[in-house]
Amino acid sequence: MPVPVVTISQMREWEQATWAAGQTPDAVIRRVGECLARRALSLTREGDLILILAGRGHNGDDARCAEPHLGERRVEVLSIRDPAASRTALVAALGKGPGLVIDGLFGIGLNRPLDSAWIEFIAALNAARVRVLSVDVPSGIDADTGEALGAAVESTVTLTLGAPKVGLLRSGAWAAVGRLELESDIGLVPCPCESDLQWMSGSDFAGYPPARLAAAHKGSFGHLAIVAGSLGYHGAAVLAARGAQRARPGLVSLYTAPSVHAPVASQLQAVMVHPWRSDVRWPDGVSAFLCGPGLADRNLPGDLRHAVIELWQDADEPVIVDASALDWLPAKPTASRAVRVVTPHPGEAARMLGSSVADVQRDRTAALRALSRQYGGCWVVLKGHQTLVGRDRGPVCVNSTGNPGLAQGGSGDVLAGYLAGLLAQPALEGDPALAARYAVWQHGAAADRLSEGHPNWTIEDLAAHLGGCAESGEASGWWGRLSCGSGKKR
Numbered sequence: 001m002p003v004p005v006v007t008i009s010q011m012r013e014w015e016q017a018t019w020a021a022g023q024t025p026d027a028v029i030r031r032v033g034e035c036l037a038r039r040a041l042s043l044t045r046e047g048d049l050i051l052i053l054a055g056r057g058h059n060g061d062d063a064r065c066a067e068p069h070l071g072e073r074r075v076e077v078l079s080i081r082d083p084a085a086s087r088t089a090l091v092a093a094l095g096k097g098p099g100l101v102i103d104g105l106f107g108i109g110l111n112r113p114l115d116s117a118w119i120e121f122i123a124a125l126n127a128a129r130v131r132v133l134s135v136d137v138p139s140g141i142d143a144d145t146g147e148a149l150g151a152a153v154e155s156t157v158t159l160t161l162g163a164p165k166v167g168l169l170r171s172g173a174w175a176a177v178g179r180l181e182l183e184s185d186i187g188l189v190p191c192p193c194e195s196d197l198q199w200m201s202g203s204d205f206a207g208y209p210p211a212r213l214a215a216a217h218k219g220s221f222g223h224l225a226i227v228a229g230s231l232g233y234h235g236a237a238v239l240a241a242r243g244a245q246r247a248r249p250g251l252v253s254l255y256t257a258p259s260v261h262a263p264v265a266s267q268l269q270a271v272m273v274h275p276w277r278s279d280v281r282w283p284d285g286v287s288a289f290l291c292g293p294g295l296a297d298r299n300l301p302g303d304l305r306h307a308v309i310e311l312w313q314d315a316d317e318p319v320i321v322d323a324s325a326l327d328w329l330p331a332k333p334t335a336s337r338a339v340r341v342v343t344p345h346p347g348e349a350a351r352m353l354g355s356s357v358a359d360v361q362r363d364r365t366a367a368l369r370a371l372s373r374q375y376g377g378c379w380v381v382l383k384g385h386q387t388l389v390g391r392d393r394g395p396v397c398v399n400s401t402g403n404p405g406l407a408q409g410g411s412g413d414v415l416a417g418y419l420a421g422l423l424a425q426p427a428l429e430g431d432p433a434l435a436a437r438y439a440v441w442q443h444g445a446a447a448d449r450l451s452e453g454h455p456n457w458t459i460e461d462l463a464a465h466l467g468g469c470a471e472s473g474e475a476s477g478w479w480g481r482l483s484c485g486s487g488k489k490r
Helices: 008-020 025-042 058-064 083-094 116-127 171-177 234-247 258-266 302-314 323-328 346-353 357-362 364-374 411-423 432-453 459-465
Strands: 049-054 074-079 100-104 132-135 157-161 179-183 197-199 223-227 251-256 272-275 288-291 319-321 340-342 379-382 388-390 396-398
Touching: 008 025, 025 058, 025 100, 025 132, 025 157, 025 179, 049 058, 049 083, 058 074, 058 100, 058 132, 074 083, 083 116, 223 234, 223 302, 223 411, 234 251, 234 258, 234 411, 234 459, 251 258, 258 272, 288 302, 288 411, 302 319, 302 323, 319 411, 323 346, 323 411, 346 357, 346 364, 357 364, 364 379, 364 388, 364 396, 379 432, 388 432, 411 432, 411 459, 432 459
Parallel strands: 049 074, 049 100, 100 132, 132 157, 157 179, 197 396, 223 251, 223 288, 251 272, 288 319, 319 340, 340 379
Antiparallel strands: 379 388, 388 396
């Protein structure tokens, strides 16, 4: 099950429930130290120097407890009580070229702005441009608001403990957080808190999609119809179709602008490619529609736009809308009760809401719920860093996979196709939330796996590898071994 995203007060309540059940803080701290050490080892090489910065509180205790488990690494521990007095020692340690700094200065208990001595201390650390593994939260970040309390450590990886903290998902915290990873198994009792915001991981998809029966045939897995591609944007249609194929629906039909029919058809073998006609007749047995990728040509026929709107309003099958077609949708409930999904990036979401990208990014959960309400309670995949999946009611899930390599044209087309290919399958249509979450997780996990061994991968590579990640594993071990997302150097 997805893990709830918690506030500071909820985390404290959870800790108190754990102590009341007989678990001790020392036992949890020892467990956290082991987890930190394991992640630190994956971020470094044998012989590297690991510098541990330990503050006064439990966060510092967590960091210190990692030391015995760091194997063949050189380790230096600085216990920081007075940042002004310790700054010289910090600069000297950084001058030794550590492969990693473990940031255990402040945890979620920080509730006041840092003084000038701490600000200067953190500035010296950030100026070194070294990889940083932060314990629970980057030191200086308010775990509820995501705001920096005067200054914040710029982390490569933040290993948050027990459950993600709500402030770490705020866009204002992203630069400090780096890659957010969760270590949930630290000895706490089951979380007694509820949250509308939930963190999803690969273990949530064990056994999904279900195994195919031996006697199954292509008719068992649905028929997806895609309306995509126009002059100058034919590649989006190809990528959407390839993404759909990776979900393995029984059949895929693609309808594209006549001007690009030839180049689109020449790149797809198992997809039935048709030039758009005003008198289009959808094939019998179509089980889902995807509309939008590559429909950006200003000279598109008006009847194509009308057909997309009609599908959205009236089709009895799932309809997934992406890219340019998002701007065509009427802001009202649909006549059909079938599944409806929109997949905007922040810029598209802002246009749909009549707001700004800054407003969307300031509170992404609120933007998602507003979009769903405005478009009749549809499902929303709000793309970007930590993609969200949800609707106007119920939980909103935060994706844990993906990396900056996805910031390439065509990434969203592949995702839309993959999601549509899942929803076209009758066995999966009944739980659109699970299908959407799975599609998003696999999309990011494929990017993570590619980045592990091939840092210069392209979207064509993504389409070829989509859907191949083990559902039970996390695809984040590459982060920091090959490159640092925040631009830090070794």
